[in-house]
Amino acid sequence: MFKEIDIKKLKCKLKNSSKNYKENFNKIEKYIKSEIDEILKLKDSKKSIIPEISFKQINQRNTEIVESIKKRGCVIIRDVFENMTIEKLNNDLEKYIEENNYYDDQKKKSGLDNYFSDLKSSKPQIMGLYWSKAQMEIRHSENMLKVKNWLNNLWIYKNDEYEVFDPSKALSYADRVRRREPGDNTLGLSPHCDAGSVERWSDDYYQKIYKDIFSDNFIKFNPFDAKYRDKTTEFESPAVAHVFRTFQGWTALTEQGPNDGTLQLIPIAKAMAYILTRALLDDVPKDELCGSKLGKALSVNKQYHSLLLEGLISIPIMKPGDTVWWHPDVVHAVEDKHLGKNYSNVVYVGSTPYCKKNLNYVQKQAKKFLKGESPPDFAAEDFETNYKGRIKIENLTPLAKKQLAIEE
Ligand SMILES: [Fe+2]
Numbered sequence: 001m002f003k004e005i006d007i008k009k010l011k012c013k014l015k016n017s018s019k020n021y022k023e024n025f026n027k028i029e030k031y032i033k034s035e036i037d038e039i040l041k042l043k044d045s046k047k048s049i050i051p052e053i054s055f056k057q058i059n060q061r062n063t064e065i066v067e068s069i070k071k072r073g074c075v076i077i078r079d080v081f082e083n084m085t086i087e088k089l090n091n092d093l094e095k096y097i098e099e100n101n102y103y104d105d106q107k108k109k110s111g112l113d114n115y116f117s118d119l120k121s122s123k124p125q126i127m128g129l130y131w132s133k134a135q136m137e138i139r140h141s142e143n144m145l146k147v148k149n150w151l152n153n154l155w156i157y158k159n160d161e162y163e164v165f166d167p168s169k170a171l172s173y174a175d176r177v178r179r180r181e182p183g184d185n186t187l188g189l190s191p192h193c194d195a196g197s198v199e200r201w202s203d204d205y206y207q208k209i210y211k212d213i214f215s216d217n218f219i220k221f222n223p224f225d226a227k228y229r230d231k232t233t234e235f236e237s238p239a240v241a242h243v244f245r246t247f248q249g250w251t252a253l254t255e256q257g258p259n260d261g262t263l264q265l266i267p268i269a270k271a272m273a274y275i276l277t278r279a280l281l282d283d284v285p286k287d288e289l290c291g292s293k294l295g296k297a298l299s300v301n302k303q304y305h306s307l308l309l310e311g312l313i314s315i316p317i318m319k320p321g322d323t324v325w326w327h328p329d330v331v332h333a334v335e336d337k338h339l340g341k342n343y344s345n346v347v348y349v350g351s352t353p354y355c356k357k358n359l360n361y362v363q364k365q366a367k368k369f370l371k372g373e374s375p376p377d378f379a380a381e382d383f384e385t386n387y388k389g390r391i392k393i394e395n396l397t398p399l400a401k402k403q404l405a406i407e408e
Contacts, residue, residue: 005202005294007287014201015280017214024216025277029307031218035268036311049313050267050324052076055143058150069154070224073269073327080143080251081321089134090253090320090345092389093177096132100387109381125187128374128381130174136391138251138347139172140400148351151247151325155226157353164226165244169354171362172403173243174375178250180261180344187261188336191305191312192297193272194241194248195328196234200276200298201289205231213273223269223329230357237295241377243358245350247325248332253345257317261338263324266300266311266331275331278304300331325351362405369393369404 018024042049051068055077069075081089097103106124129135138144152167180187200206205228207214212221226246234240256262275298279289290304300308314335315324326332338344352358365375370393372385384390393406401407 005198007198007201007289010202011280011286011289014214017211018216020216021277021280024214024218025281027216028213028218028273028277032268032271032274032307036307039267039311039313043313048316050074050076050265050315052078054078055080055147058147066154071269072267073223073271073330074265074267074325075151076315076318076322076324077147078319078322080147080323081138081141083320086251086253086320089137093132093134093253093345093347094179096134096387096389097127097129097179099389100384102127102129102383105383106381109383125180125184126176126178128378128383129177130375130378131369131372131384131387131390132177133389133391134253135174135177135347135349136396136400139174139349140397140403142399144251144349145170145399145403147323148353151351152353155224155246156222157226159225159227161227164230165353165355165358167353170403171352171354171358171405172400173241173245173350173352173358173362174365174369175348175350176378177348178344178346180338182338182341182343184261184338185336187334187338189334191264191266191300191309191331191333193275193300193329193331194297195245196232196240197292197296197298198289198294199232199234200272200292201279203232205233210272210276213276218270218273221270221273223272223327229328230355235295240295243350243352243361243377244355245328245352247327248348248350249323249325250346250348251323252318252320253347254343255317255319256340256342256344256346258314259335259337260340260342260344261335262314262318262344264312264314264333264335265326266308267313268308268311269327269330271308271311271331272329274308275300275305323349359405362403366404366406369406 015021053065148170157164157167208228230244291299291301368375372390373382374380
């Protein structure tokens, strides 16, 4: 059970952090409006909105792109893997799914036999698979490590009190795969943020992270300051990750673009300031936070956030081996329908830097890996314990062992 939170009291306290909470919101709203205008103008003139960089360029001096990532809170890094490599891994993954009868297994384990029709689109599109060759190779590859290190270095990881994480080391967070078939209309995800919902208003450390927002210093708020991001406490729920990710992300296994049921983003790194202060306005019931619920993803909706939603855009065409990354405060969604002709497959790989919080989790995760079970953050479906082709400890590279905290 969740601990009781007195939202009324909480909102009173937060309102009092500001000299005038309405004026504070108005200032933030003005900033968001100008960002939205910019996004819409770029969209109208068909110019790119989400910063892009190719893997080969990441270690060159790139002040402009870095500034743009800090403003937009997201980036596409292209050609992290070669086409041939990804094609092979994608075939491997499809084989892993088919040969191990994942779909039948899923029906049995979810106890939903009677509810699944013969329609193809009733198949699950996001799968509780974590330890396939494709996922393990992508997660623990040298290239992925370079990308993660580069992304981690965009953050301020050291402050006057402590070092939040070691930017040169990464840990691996096992996540699922998406294999979305053409025509699917079951996977749409409405706009949301992960990494906590109500916690963002109630947790003591989130309060410190967002202090400048509530106390009329929005201009000083730096979403890339990692201080205390590793110390927040999430409510226990299967929907909430128990790690600190500098970026969430995925790697494309197949080509996919707008209308192929792809990712959508509101590319504004500071949008959280709007969401947080919006909840304090007088049209929101005193004991509510604009629809955010404990243990669920943070909701961004038409009723309260229509301005923000104007900035929701689909990411451009992704080729196999391209990756997309977004800051944990960035609002994202998944298109309702896959209108394309091919499978749109991705492997979810976020960036979990080396810090105590992540290490604690990865150590628990390692125990699950050794048995081929589902990782601690996910439902204990344990599909893969007897799967053919599952990666085991003897198949791991030294880099994989390190990132899985199996070896120093
Ligand atoms: Fe999400």
